[in-house]
Amino acid sequence: MPFTEIGAHDMSCEHLICARCSNPVVEGRCPTCRAARSELHRHGPSIPPALVLAGLVALLFVALVLQRVY
Numbered sequence: 318m319p320f321t322e323i324g325a326h327d328m329s330c331e332h333l334i335c336a337r338c339s340n341p342v343v344e345g346r347c348p349t350c351r352a353a354r355s356e357l358h359r360h361g362p363s364i365p366p367a368l369v370l371a372g373l374v375a376l377l378f379v380a381l382v383l384q385r386v387y
Contacts, residue, residue, distance in 0.1 A: 333342040345351040
């Protein structure tokens with residue numbers, strides 16, 4: 318396999334060993350493992366929920382205005 322630059326998004330905790338407890342990070346046996354695992358597996362919306370809500374309110378407002386006009 319050729320060498321490729323690995324970025325933070327390409328990392329996985331499947332093969333990482335915790336320096337604190339010497340167990341696989343994927344098992345999350347100690348607080349350090351759990352913190353590292355949650356850092357690597359952060360799957361959430363990249364847009365803040367308040368911004369999504371504001372967008373939905375704006376879309377609703379536009380729909381109501383268009384309904385009044387037409």
